[in-house]
Amino acid sequence: MKIPIVAYGDPVLRKKAVEISADYPNLGELISNMFETMYNASGVGLAAPQVGLSIRLFVIDLSDKDDPGYEDFKKVFINATIVEEKGVIWEFNEGCLSIPDIREDIKRLDTVTISYYDENWQLRNETYDGLGARAIQHEFDHIEGKLFIDKLSPLRRAMLKSRFDAIKKGAIDVDYKMKFPMASKRR
Structure with a gap:
């Protein structure tokens, strides 16, 4: 089931998730719905706050990208913590499903070590670089x-x-279902 993606301006996007x-209710179904929502919006990642849930869960699928080592990279991250960010600063053009039609060059370190639980509640501690990081x-x-902004x-x-304000009001065209915090009732 596709879930509406929360647009920029919704307070849930600014809360630190818990x-x-x-035993989180219907976790498997939520994960499945998040992947379906992400694919429908042509995204590579989606976090629970983007579907209105302030919980520490996100999904990523880079398997169709031309980045060596990420051909089978479809992962679920639960209760993640970043252990270390290191390497060289790498500038890359980023966008966000919650902030449609805005892409900007963002600087980040190119290597990250992350500790998280996968969908089977196996604790993982892994290091990634490049697009995965x-x-x-x-x-x-x-x-x-x-x-990212x-x-x-x-x-x-x-x-x-002015573009951020348009997103908040829903005065933009998107190809996927969204929830706009300041949209008029006629939408």
Whole structure:
């Protein structure tokens, strides 16, 4: 089942998400629905706050990207914590399903070590670089209440203000179902 994606401006995107336990209600169904929602929106990652749930859960699928080593990278991250970020600063053009039609060059370190539980509640401690590290850092930011646009300069954010306001109001065209925090009732 596709879930509406919460748009920029909704307070849930700015909350630090809470940990969950293995008996979280309908967790398997939620994970499946998050993947379906992400694929429908042509995304590579989706965090629970983006579907209105302030819990520490995100999913990533990089398997169709041309990045060596990530051909079978379809993962579920539960209660994740970043252990270490290191390497060289790498600038890459990022976007976000909650902030449609805005893409910006964002600087991040190119290597990340993350500790998390997978969908079978197996504890994992893994290190990734390149696109995998970037996707993990982006989705991890969501469960910390941060957005990729927070990494932009104040001047650049000010230049994008009218576009942010349009997103909040739902005055944009998207190809997937969204929930806009300030949309008029006629939508």
